[in-house]
Amino acid sequence: MNKIEHIGIAVNDLQQAGNIYEKLLNTAVYKIEEVLSEGVKTAFLGVGTNKIELLEASTPDSPIAKFIAKKGEGVHHIAFEVSDIRAEMQRLKDEGFVLLNGEPKLGADNKLVCFVHPKSANGVLIELCQEVNRD
Secondary structure: OOEEEEEEEEEOOHHHHHHHHHHHHOOOEEEEEEEHHHOEEEEEEEEOOEEEEEEEEOOOOOHHHHHHHHHOOEEEEEEEEOOOHHHHHHHHHHOOOOEOOOOOEEOOOOEEEEEEOHHHOOOOEEEEEEEOOOO
């Protein structure tokens, strides 16, 4: 794992949360995108080398909708940048971690992603992210 890539925060209203975090962090949302496969709309803010990802459910049965219904708005996951997502997935499986994905998926912000089950990481959902090469 190279570094923390971003912290994901589940929100009910992306526009409202974006306004709050723009004021809080004194920076603008630099990207908004929808990830249809996950039923989520995302907004990214950058602070120095760090990023915050705001996540709003775009479908009522999405993981974010279920998370908010169960736990309310708040920190949803911590994402770590990796150089080789498949190798990192195998390493974690060998260490006994439970992965929520058998193969990496295309996620937001031009990344391949895979999630580690929260039960494997003291209740924290962990996301692995690898930049997609666009050659």
